Amino acid sequence: ETGVTQTPRHLVMGMTNKKSLKCEQHLGHNAMYWYKQSAKKPLELMFVYSLEERVENNSVPSRFSPECPNSSHLFLHLHTLQPEDSALYLCASSQDYRVEQYFGPGTRLTVT
């Protein structure tokens, strides 16, 4: 595998379910990100893990919980989501403070 991979590519879940999105980067980067892309809206940064620090967008609801066990893996744990959380969730990585971020293919999430 090369680049940034994400699993699953598609996910349908009910509002009471708990699921996790997984991201893995094979680029040797030390920063990873979660973005949300809703229809007709700009990409919205949700969380950043950089050099073992976490930065989060304060507008992200607590039903989204990130986990970064090491510099290559990133998870987004989901619980009690709402239909408006349906979106494309993109993972990205970068090296240090270079701003060129490399994106995975995304997980298309549908909350029913």
Added chain:
Amino acid sequence: DQQVKQNSPSLSVQEGRISILNCDYTNSMFDYFLWYKKYPAEGPTFLISISSIKDKNEDGRFTVFLNKSAKHLSLHIVPSQPGDSAVYFCAASGPNAGNMLTFGGGTRLMVKP
């Protein structure tokens, strides 16, 4: 309030002609700008970037122009090819933003054969 705006949601261009995609920003602290291209069912891919110390950066068929006084940047694709059909996002970053990028809403480019 969107700090990075792409006011044209779509653009249609004939193959071989020039495509010009525009982007405006409001935050004067932004000093690094990037363009990404996104195909359906794929994540965005980095295309080209420019630092605020420059006003032009060129890479093959792609050129980005930066007008700091107008807080405006544009991406020129010459000549346009059908494979360039995608959604193009501009993004910006500032010295205090660390790794964080602020994205525009995207412009869908359609290059017709």
